[in-house]
Amino acid sequence: MWERVEEGPDGPIPKGAFQHDCILNTFTFYLESTSIIKPSARENPAHFPQCALTLATIAVERAFWAWSVGQYIPLPKAQQRFSQALWGYATNEVMESVDCLLVKQWKRILLSAEKYVGAYCPQPTLDVLVAKLRKPSERATCFEPDSK
DSSP: OOOEEEEEETTTEEETTTTTTHHHHHHHHHHHTTTTOOOOOOOOGGGGOHHHHHHHHHHHHHHHHHHSSSSSOOGGGOOOSHHHHHHHHHHHHHHHHHHHHHHHHHHHHHHHGGGGGSOOOOOOOOOHHHTTTTOOOOGOOOOTOOOH
16 A cells, blocks of 8 residues: 555554555546546545445455465466455555545645556547537436426
């Protein structure tokens, strides 16, 4: 979860929460996929992608676990799914930490993630292409103002 760990007189001192290269790289895939969102909305603290950062962190933890002995060890078939039963506790713990991030820390994380932008070049979905044209889909206009 940390960018680096320094040795201190009383033991290890972690630095750079959620700024490990693997977490940032994984998190950037989400940022690229949602690049259509206006910067003004993305930079609003109420809209920081807390769940995306949490899931990126848990995905990296899961990958590290699979490689923990120096070679890939696949999970048993019953444990291969990403589920509440298997990863719910760890996800909730990470989410508690993400919830405590300050605006300054979020800005540092988002800035650090920028170096990975362009690494994946995700293919835009039809929804993204339509959103770029700023034309609402039929789903956006599906409402009845005064129905009985």
